[in-house]
Amino acid sequence: MDPAEIIEKGLAEGMNEVGIRFERGKLFLPHVMMAADAMTAGVDALKDLMPEGASGSKLGVIVNGTVEGDVHDIGKAIVSTMLQSAGFEVHDIGRDVPTKNFIAKAKEVNADMIGISALMTTTLQGQRDVIELLKEEGMRDKVKVMVGGAPATQAWADKIGADCYAENASEAVAKAKELLL
Ligand code: B12
Structure with a gap:
């Protein structure tokens, strides 16, 4: 399989x-x-059994993490693994990540996209915070934003101005390809 x-x-x-x-x-x-x-x-x-991703050229650089105050990271880790095996360069910055760290990492690795996970209704707001900080830093035009996690929806993504929402890891790969290729 x-x-x-x-x-x-x-x-x-x-x-x-x-x-x-x-x-x-x-x-x-x-x-x-x-x-x-x-x-x-x-x-x-x-x-280790997943394909290494497209050899040579990478499809894009993605920073992926779970918002501050939220320790849920299983789903986010799956998303990172699947994006990586699809050929993206993924920097997984872990869980309970302060908003400013998403931005700092994106700057450091010159990211094309930031993936933001939140698993609780109480931490969902953290996704909006990252987008707002990206705007403040004048980076919003350069970096796409993908949100996910159980309480996130397409309607929420639209409301906070994210570029896309994905329900699971395979959808995340498909949407990342749509946005970045
Ligand atoms: C496992 C789990 C835990 C584990 C987490 C371990 C870990 N390392 O992640 C532990 C036991 C630590 C835990 C702790 C807590 N939990 Co908990 N936990 C869960 C549980 C049962 C499953 C989550 C999970 O891993 N699912 C499996 C993965 C594969 O699915 P997923 O995370 O949804 O990810 C998929 C998609 O959402 C999507 N996705 C995820 N991230 C991203 C990111 C991007 C960019 C994209 C595109 C897609 C994407 O793709 C993934 C793969 O398909 C959920 C219940 C639930 N129904 O979700 C509760 C749940 C999320 N937890 C809950 C709570 C309340 C807590 C605690 C506060 C409990 C407590 N009383 O202490 C603490 C949180 C502490 C904190 N500050 O964060 C509540 C949240 C309620 C709410 N307010 O919304 C839930 C809903 C349970 C409940 N009904 O009460 N929890």
């Missing part, structure tokens, strides 16, 4: 099911943490 398919249709589906049972009070936080660790280990094992 294609490793990307194992991640999306196997591991991520399992993680979603754990999320649903957690919401219904059938599973508790330690179970979610165990499932998250298992998912991270699974993705790590599969990473």
Whole structure:
């Protein structure tokens, strides 16, 4: 099987099911943490089997991170891995990332696009903060912005002026190609 398919249709589906049972009070936080660790280990094992990406020329430079105050990074890590294996140069700056660090990294690596993840309704605003800071720094025209994470929607992306929203990692790859190629 294609490793990307194992991640999306196997591991991520399992993680979603754990999320649903957690919401219904059938599973508790330690179970979610165990499932998250298992998912991270699974993705790590599969990473090496993913194609290296288009050899030679890179499709574009992307900075990807999870907003400040939010420690959820499994989905974001999958997005980074899939973008990388599709041939993009990806700089994953981790989770709970201060707004200014997105901008600093984008400047440092001369990014074509910033990916911003948020998994909680309470941290979603962080995506808007990054876009506003990009405007203040006069960089908005040069850098595309892609947002994602469970509470994000196309309507939210439109509202905050992001260039695109993607629901999952394969959609993120397709939309990044649309925007950058
Ligand atoms: C695993 C998990 C955790 C793990 C995270 C481990 C880790 N390293 O990430 C742990 C146990 C640490 C955790 C902690 C907490 N969590 Co939690 N967690 C989850 C859970 C169950 C699953 C998230 C996940 O990994 N899903 C699997 C991945 C593959 O899916 P995904 O993240 O959605 O990513 C996909 C897409 O969204 C998209 N995507 C993601 N990022 C990006 C970025 C870009 C640019 C793009 C284009 C696309 C994209 O592509 C991904 C791949 O397809 C969710 C429930 C849920 N339904 O989402 C709750 C959930 C997000 N957590 C929640 C909460 C409340 C918390 C805590 C506050 C709990 C607590 N009481 O302490 C803390 C948060 C602390 C903090 N400050 O951040 C709530 C948030 C509620 C809200 N306000 O919105 C949820 C919804 C559960 C719930 N119903 O209560 N959590």
